[in-house]
Amino acid sequence: SAVLLEVDDLEVTFRRSAGPGRKAASVPAVRGVSFQLEAGTTLGIAGESGSGKSTIARTLMGINKPSGGSMRLNGSDVGALRGRELAQYRQTMQMIFQDPYDSLDPRMKVSETLLEAIKLRKDKPASPLAEVYQLLDKVGLSKSFASRRPRELSGGQRQRVSIARALCVDPRLILCDEAVSALDVSVRAQVLNLLKDLQEDLGLAYLFISHDLSTLRFMADYVGIMYLGKIVELGTRDEIFERPQHPYTRALLSAVPEPVVVDRTVRLPRVRLTGEPPSSTNPPTGCSFHPRCPLAQEVCRTTAPALRMTSSGQLAACHFAEPEQVVAEA
Ligand code: SF4
Numbered sequence: 001s002a003v004l005l006e007v008d009d010l011e012v013t014f015r016r017s018a019g020p021g022r023k024a025a026s027v028p029a030v031r032g033v034s035f036q037l038e039a040g041t042t043l044g045i046a047g048e049s050g051s052g053k054s055t056i057a058r059t060l061m062g063i064n065k066p067s068g069g070s071m072r073l074n075g076s077d078v079g080a081l082r083g084r085e086l087a088q089y090r091q092t093m094q095m096i097f098q099d100p101y102d103s104l105d106p107r108m109k110v111s112e113t114l115l116e117a118i119k120l121r122k123d124k125p126a127s128p129l130a131e132v133y134q135l136l137d138k139v140g141l142s143k144s145f146a147s148r149r150p151r152e153l154s155g156g157q158r159q160r161v162s163i164a165r166a167l168c169v170d171p172r173l174i175l176c177d178e179a180v181s182a183l184d185v186s187v188r189a190q191v192l193n194l195l196k197d198l199q200e201d202l203g204l205a206y207l208f209i210s211h212d213l214s215t216l217r218f219m220a221d222y223v224g225i226m227y228l229g230k231i232v233e234l235g236t237r238d239e240i241f242e243r244p245q246h247p248y249t250r251a252l253l254s255a256v257p258e259p260v261v262v263d264r265t266v267r268l269p270r271v272r273l274t275g276e277p278p279s280s281t282n283p284p285t286g287c288s289f290h291p292r293c294p295l296a297q298e299v300c301r302t303t304a305p306a307l308r309m310t311s312s313g314q315l316a317a318c319h320f321a322e323p324e325q326v327v328a329e330a
């Protein structure tokens with residue numbers, strides 16, 4: 001299927017002022033991230049907090065400015081868009097956050113929130129209110145919700161309203177940043193199923209950011225694992241969950257409460273993750289994961305491993321991931 005979004009070598013650096021008498025620090029939040037997202041599919045992004053997951057979404061939304069690299073949507077360079085094209089781009093992509101309280105105006109009725117978003121549309125519907133009811137129906141809420149305010153809704157209902165609002169402008173891509181993380185397990189499953197149904201009906205693509213691997217296992221077609229601003233492993237859901245190659249991915253999977261069945265043919269031992277991730281202001285030399293990696297060797301301290309194709313099909317950035325077999329021609 002067609003590539004909807006292409007992110008190439010994206011860099012995002014923040015300036016952090018360090019207080020009186022101290023030099024401002026530059027924080028490399030995203031360091032050379034590349035991926036493609038096909039129309040109608042889901043790319044999950046996992047990693048601990050501070051790994052740069054949210055920064056990628058915020059940069060795509062134009063909230064953060066990239067310091068390098070490119071983002072292309074349907075083939076056009078996002079950085080070069082102006083005026084009407086930029087407005088159109090903004091509608092193609094919508095974002096849903098962890099806490100809809102942050103994004104839903106507490107004073108506005110659900111109908112007002114949705115009508116405000118419908119107004120942004122190029123093609124004005126004949127009856128905006130009928131459109132509101134239709135949107136509510138799409139997200140599994142009855143007409144009676146139109147007159148309610150956010151505080152009169154449960155967490156799951158608020159998230160359904162956020163989804164309805166995102167759908168108002170007929171987006172192609174929805175960025176979900178920890179969108180179900182605050183919900184309890186049964187409500188979470190309902191919202192995830194709703195997102196899947198909407199994907200099937202509307203052909204939506206999702207960039208699904210979550211620290212929760214079981215959520216990604218359920219939602220994602222492809223998964224990228226981030227560590228200190230870099231993607232360290234990228235592959236299909238099965239490659240990542242059944243044949244993980246990178247020690248950090250294996251550590252994350254080992255930490256999942258319900259043990260994930262790991263392919264016994266993989267020779268890497270189980271990896272325990274110890275310690276906090278180092279500060280992203282000064283990422284460790286070589287492989288950024290080396291201070292926490294039980295498999296680290298001297299080369300890991302000096303040389304950053306490139307993200308390269310492995311024998312099991314995914315990309316991994318580890319000196320000791322098994323490289324793709326290159327078959328010599330006879
Ligand atoms: Fe561990 Fe070295 Fe691989 Fe980094 S390159 S993940 S430190 S073994």
Ligand code: MG
Binds near residue numbers: 049050053054
């Ligand atoms: Mg975050």
